[in-house]
Amino acid sequence: xxxxxxxxxxxxxxxxxxxxxxxxxxxxxxxxxxxxxxxxxxxxxxxxxxxxxxxxxxxxxxxxxxxxxxxxxxxxxxxxxxxxxxxxxxxxxxxxxxxxxxxxxxxxxxxxxxxxxxxxxxxxxxxxxxxxxxxxxxxxxxxxxxxxxxxxxxxxxxxxxxxxxxxxxxxxxxxxxxxxxxxxxxxxxxxxxxxxxxx
Amino acid sequence: xxxxxxxxxxxxxxxxxxxxxxxxxxxxxxxxxxxxxxxxxxxxxxxxxxxxxxxxxxxxxxxxxxxxxxxxxxxxxxxxxxxxxx
Numbered sequence: 001x002x003x004x005x006x007x008x009x010x011x012x013x014x015x016x017x018x019x020x021x022x023x024x025x026x027x028x029x030x031x032x033x034x035x036x037x038x039x040x041x042x043x044x045x046x047x048x049x050x051x052x053x054x055x056x057x058x059x060x061x062x063x064x065x066x067x068x069x070x071x072x073x074x075x076x077x078x079x080x081x082x083x084x085x086x087x088x089x090x091x092x093x094x095x096x097x098x099x100x101x102x103x104x105x106x107x108x109x110x111x112x113x114x115x116x117x118x119x120x121x122x123x124x125x126x127x128x129x130x131x132x133x134x135x136x137x138x139x140x141x142x143x144x145x146x147x148x149x150x151x152x153x154x155x156x157x158x159x160x161x162x163x164x165x166x167x168x169x170x171x172x173x174x175x176x177x178x179x180x181x182x183x184x185x186x187x188x189x190x191x192x193x194x195x196x197x198x199x
Numbered sequence: 200x201x202x203x204x205x206x207x208x209x210x211x212x213x214x215x216x217x218x219x220x221x222x223x224x225x226x227x228x229x230x231x232x233x234x235x236x237x238x239x240x241x242x243x244x245x246x247x248x249x250x251x252x253x254x255x256x257x258x259x260x261x262x263x264x265x266x267x268x269x270x271x272x273x274x275x276x277x278x279x280x281x282x283x284x285x
Contacts, residue, residue, distance in 0.1 A: 021277055028269060033260035046266055053269065057276045115259065118252040137250055138257035169245050 020060050023069045024053060030139055031073050037134045038081050040123055048084075052077040071145040074135065078149060085127075121171035129164035132157050 031052060035045035055076050056063070063072055122130060128150075135146040136157065147154045169175070 017277070021273060024273060025270075028265055029261040029263075032263070032265065032269075033257050036260050037257065046269065049269055050272055053272055053276070057273075114252060115256055118256055122253075122256065133253065134257065137253045165246055165249050168249050172249075174245055174248065 016065070017060075019065070020063065024056060024073075027070050027073055028053075030070055031077060034074055034131075034134060034139060035077055035081070037122070037138075038078070038127060038131060044084075048077055048081055051080050055080070068141070068145060070139065071141055071149055074139070074141070075149045078131065117172065118168075121168050124171060125164055125167055129160045129167065132160045133164040136161060 028049065032045060032049050035048040035052075036042065039045050039048060052073060056073055059076075063069065122133075125133070132146050132150065135141040135149065136143060141149065143154050143157050147157045150157065
């Protein structure tokens with residue numbers, strides 16, 4: 001029986017399954033980037049993504065088509081991460097950013113230097129700050145979506161992001177525009193790295 | 200290609216709601232949480248720099264090739280569902 005011959009209900013289910021599968025595939029890079037940013041350890045991150053995909057597939061009926069699948073998946077992954085963390089402690093979390101450095105695709109030459117320092121600083125943030133910073137500042141979720149994912153108030157998301165940025169600036173030694181060189185932290189860090197290598 | 204389409208999608212989201220590649224999402228939403236977005240404002244410049252580094256970090260991770268085991272897992276789940284339907 002071809003798809004066109006199938007009863008309407010079966011065709012609809014197949015189309016929904018296909019759309020859901022395609023949605024998962026499209027979100028996997030982002031999901032994995034979030035997992036690595038949370039746990040740091042590559043194996044742990046891939047285990048987290050795998051567990052998230054299994055749970056998402058098993059609970060596909062609870063996903064509302066048209067809503068933000070990324071936020072839905074982040075919620076599952078985050079809950080899985082903290083559940084494992086409660087069971088195994090900090091062994092599921094990288095604290096120096098080394099693993100994310102090894103995994104990441106090569107960036108532009110000047111970017112590779114600054115990203116190494118930035119990742120080390122990012123990994124030192126409390127995970128509660130790091131997760132909302134990643135969600136809102138990089139993955140494209142809104143404050144409201146991040147608040148829903150973390151089951152906290154929007155104001156708490158904002159204050160955690162504010163503290164995270166202040167902590168990063170402190171860790172990177174950026175106290176003001178004068179530390180930003182030509183106008184970016186990237187330039188400042190590249191400059192510091194270059195000076196360090198020369199000395 | 201699965202990995203490339205996903206990567207592009209991740210990039211789209213990271214450009215922010217207004218298409219700004221430089222941490223626009225964070226800044227655009229932070230109007231009531233941080234000082235006004237004055238380009239000469241000290242905090243604005245620092246936050247802008249951190250936003251760009253954050254997005255570069257995330258983008259490089261999202262661009263990394265997906266491990267086969269995750270793609271195989273999805274294929275297996277889909278095949279299992281197809282078998283169950285029969």
